[in-house]
Amino acid sequence: MGSREVIDLQGMRVTVAGLGVSGIPAAKVLHARGAHVxxxxxxxxxxxxxxxxELEALGVTVRLGDGATLPEGTELVVTAPGWKPDKPLFMAARAAGVEIWxxxxxxxxxxxxxxxxxxxxxxTNGKTTTTQMLASILKAAGLRTAAVGNIGVSVLDAVLGDEQYDVLAVELSSYQLxxxxxxRAHSAAVLNLAPDHLDWHxxxxxxxxxxxxxYEGNRVACVYNVADKATEDLVREADVEEGCRAIGFTLGTPGPSQLGVVEGILVDRAFVEDRHKNAQELAExxxxxPPAPHNVANALAAAALARAFGVPARAVRDGLRDFTPDAHRIAHVADVGGVAYVDDSKATNTHAAEASLAAYESIVWIAGGLAKGATFDELVAKSAKRLRGVVxxxxxxxxIREALARHAPEVPVVDLDRTDTGAMLAAVQEASRLAVAGDTVLLAPACASMDMFANYNKRGDAFAEAVRELGS
Incomplete structure (x- = not known):
């Protein structure tokens, strides 16, 4: 990777805000480069x-129970991404003219x-899946790559490790950005925009x-969602390098400088010669x-970024075929009594749940958790005709119950007044009573999980375990 450093950290007094998955590696890297951390x-x-x-053994100073005070003499703050911008520590740093990274x-x-x-x-949704798809496509093209960032693999580890890469597929959350x-990315995509984390921003x-x-400083392509005008607006506002192109993806027939779908084929009318007349088949x-509509959109976004990097069409097809989605993302758990049980515990906001609900015709929906400031009227209104029942x-x-009363009053609702982890078994049993053969019981909570579970993975595991009990 080379050893040049843009900033000389030797002797610099750096405050790291937050232990955890990003704070600890950051503290170690800074200390190793001679900073007083x-x-x-x-x-x-x-x-x-x-x-x-562990950190103090290396010579790093740690202050527990005091995340509000800026240590004297601090010249740079490096923060865990989840720390809110209005924290007193950051206000003090800004007042002192100290940069926050x-x-x-x-x-x-x-x-x-x-x-x-x-x-x-x-x-807002689909970042991890799209990043993994992109890495799979890049690998299929013979490139040395990794999926890093908000996906669980530290960008610091990827950038400073011994492994040599040709290109990195980087998932970035709004916090990280x-x-x-x-x-400044080679090329970048904003997949969609919907209200989320508004309590933070x-x-x-x-x-x-x-x-x-x-999109700032992109060199080759700013990839946006044709169906989500807000993403195109962000491209228009971005300050990019000369020659960088706006590339749209759509589930419909693509225009010039777009990727889209024609008769079951993913096609490229952006990275081809004479794009006004020609199109390149990429995959089916x-x-x-799974081939659910929102996941096809993810695939098109991944393909657009790969094509911007010069990847051949065959690698797009091979990479998509090789890709296996993570657990808890529209994962089919089992069929019991002619009813399909699907775990989309990763649908932690209304936008993700809407995409999940749109993938099935007749649904018994298991929903609820921590709303994080979200409202549910639009989601319920759009999905009402698909709902057999709700738990x-x-x-x-x-x-959610109030939104259902307003927009889907005829849909039967079971309101389980429980937040214990055993509630999931009761929810699945209630859902099975509401469902008939041909239905899908869908866990797409539209909410975060921390009121009941450690994370969405544990919530999905509890759902799968309850389904197994049902079928035993």
């Missing part, structure tokens, strides 16, 4: 003390002169602007797993 953390539990001891910004600044270019992906002002406008940062819809669980289920 102090880690501050709000929590002071057994896990935090264990992590602190996330771990993604740190990775970008420490890249060597021969570093692999980034193909970046953001959006907020704290990464100088990242403060408004939809700020959330969209943070997502739009992914049946090559996409509600979780802390904020009343918000």
């Amino acid at each position: 102090t880690v501050v953390n709000d929590g002071d539990d057994a896990r935090a003390r264990e992590q602190a001891a 996330g771990d993604v910004e740190l990775a970008w600044r420490l890249r060597g002169p021969d570093a692999a270019p980034w193909l970046a992906i953001t959006g 907020h704290w990464a002002p100088s990242v 403060g408004s939809m406008e700020v959330y969209a602007a943070d997502k739009g940062r992914v 819809v049946s090559d996409v797993n 509600l669980i979780g802390q904020d289920r009343a918000l």
Whole structure:
């Protein structure tokens, strides 16, 4: 990767905000490069003390239970992406003229002169799947690559590790983009925009602007969703390099400079000679797993970024065929009594749930959890005609129940007044009573899981276990 550093950290006083998956690697990297590192953390539990001891053994200073105070003499703050911008620590840093970076910004600044270019992906939903699809396509083209970023593999590890890459598929959350002002991708995509994390960003406008940062300085292509005008607006507002093109993806017939679908074929009218007359076949819809509409859109976005990087059409097809989606993303668990049981626990917001609900004709919907400030009227109104029945669980289920009363009053609703983990078994049993042969019982909660479960994976596991009990 080369050893050039854009910033000399030797002797610099750096404060790292937050232990955890990004804070600890950042602290280690900064310390190894000669910085005087102090880690501050709000929590002071057994896990935090264990992590602190590991860092203190290296010579890093750790302050537990005090994430609000800016250590004296701080010259740079590196933050975990989830820390909100209005925290007192950051207000103090800004008042003192101290820059605040996330771990993604740190990775970008420490890249060597021969570093692999980034193909970046953001959006409210579909980021992880699209990033994994893109990596699969790039591998099928014989390129050395990895899916990194918000996907669970640290960008810092990828950039500073020994592995040599030709190109990186980088998933970036709105949080990460907020704290990464100088990242400049080869090409980037915003898959979609819907209200999410508004409690963190403060408004939809700020959330969209943070997502739009992914387009800044793009060299080859800004990929947008033709069906989501807000993504195209972000492209128009972006300051890109001369010659960078706007490339749309659509589930309909593509126009010039777009990728789309024609009679079950994914086609490219963007990266071909004479795009006004010609189109290149890339793959069949049946090559996409699963071929639900929103997942075909993900595949088109991944294909657009790969084609922007010069990948041949055959690699798009082979990469999509090789791709296996993660668990808890529209995962078919079992058929019991002619009813399909599908786990989409990853649908943690209304936009994701809407895409999931659109994939099936007749649904018994299991929903509820932590709403994170979301409203459910639009989701229920769009999905009402597909609902055989609804089973509600979780802390904020009343918000969904009220939307159902307004927009789908004829749909039977079972309101389980429970937030214990055993509620999932009861929910699946209730759903099985509402369902008839040919229906799909769909866990697409439209809410976060932390009121009942450690994460959406545990919620999905509980659903799958309950389905297995049903079929035993």
